[in-house]
Amino acid sequence: MSSVLQTLADLVRINSINSSYEGGPGEKDMADYVRRFFEQRGIETWEQEVFPGRNNVIARVPGRDASRRIVFEAHMDTVSIKGMTIDPFDPVIRDGKMHGRGSVDDKAGLAAMMHAVADIHASGEAPPCELWLAAVVDEEFSFRGVVKLCEDLKADAAVVAEPTEFKCVIASKGVLRWRIRTKGRAAHSSKPHLGINAITAMSRVVLALNEDHEHMQQTKHPLLGPGTCNVGVIHGGVQVNFVPDEAVIEIDRRLLPGEEVPDVLAHYQVLLDALMKRHPEVMAEMETPMLQ
Numbered sequence: 589m590s591s592v593l594q595t596l597a598d599l600v601r602i603n604s605i606n607s608s609y610e611g612g613p614g615e616k617d618m619a620d621y622v623r624r625f626f627e628q629r630g631i632e633t634w635e636q637e638v639f640p641g642r643n644n645v646i647a648r649v650p651g652r653d654a655s656r657r658i659v660f661e662a663h664m665d666t667v668s669i670k671g672m673t674i675d676p677f678d679p680v681i682r683d684g685k686m687h688g689r690g691s692v693d694d695k696a697g698l699a700a701m702m703h704a705v706a707d708i709h710a711s712g713e714a715p716p717c718e719l720w721l722a723a724v725v726d727e728e729f730s731f732r733g734v735v736k737l738c739e740d741l742k743a744d745a746a747v748v749a750e751p752t753e754f755k756c757v758i759a760s761k762g763v764l765r766w767r768i769r770t771k772g773r774a775a776h777s778s779k780p781h782l783g784i785n786a787i788t789a790m791s792r793v794v795l796a797l798n799e800d801h802e803h804m805q806q807t808k809h810p811l812l813g814p815g816t817c818n819v820g821v822i823h824g825g826v827q828v829n830f831v832p833d834e835a836v837i838e839i840d841r842r843l844l845p846g847e848e849v850p851d852v853l854a855h856y857q858v859l860l861d862a863l864m865k866r867h868p869e870v871m872a873e874m875e876t877p878m879l880q
Contacts, residue, residue: 600679600688608729618664656717662698662749663727666690697749762843766877774833783831790835
């Protein structure tokens with residue numbers, strides 16, 4: 589097994605599920621591994637705190653032109669392992685491919701970048717410009733790692749190790765995530781007429797969103813296609829014999845270049861206002877975005 593594949597296997601064995609997901613320990617063990625990898629090779633390395641116990645790891649190789657910098661960036665966290673039918677942390681090679689959580693997104697890219705930086709340093713020849721590798725946290729939930737990295741960052745170029753089937757990607761959608769909450773009135777299920785069912789109200793909200801999303805398909809970017817919107821999480825109710833007094837959905841809206849967050853949120857507020865006017869029993873409010 590090549591040294592790059594061995595490093596990838598080591599990374600896959602590390603459980604680095606984003607701690608925002610159930611049972612996720614976060615990226616600390618990954619950060620320790622990445623930091624040791626570079627320190628053992630005599631490469632300058634430091635950590636940048638994003639959350640308590642969750643740090644970006646940055647390695648630096650000086651270049652001949654100190655005024656110029658290129659950044660290699662990859663994330664250390666993964667999504668959850670729910671639904672997986674294989675051992676998620678056993679890096680098995682089958683049919684020429686390594687299997688395991690994060691083997692593609694994004695540990696393969698991270699391993700390749702780690703060895704690229706190490707090889708440049710080992711060559712003894714300074715690269716044309718300064719080279720950074722940034723292994724960041726929290727890509728799979730709220731992107732706080734790369735946001736922290738970009739604070740006061742000056743760079744001339746960056747290469748992001750997201751899996752793209754080796755295609756050069758020069759445009760990307762933005763992301764906006766927020767919650768909508770419906771309020772009702774609790775009552776016993778034997779007398780539902782005394783309450784207001786927040787889940788029923790939320791069903792009207794979801795249907796209105798779905799209809800709006802269909803109209804979204806009419807506007808397409810030449811490289812990215814249409815914007816998208818997905819209701820990915822829904823919560824509501826306490827127990828089966830109560831009329832629920834609250835329901836919440838979480839929305840993921842992918843933005844096209846040129847779309848502005850205030851305009852997009854204003855659009856959805858207009859949609860909710862119109863819905864509540866048609867259905868006075870619906871009481872819905874939008875929360876401050878979790879990610880924008």
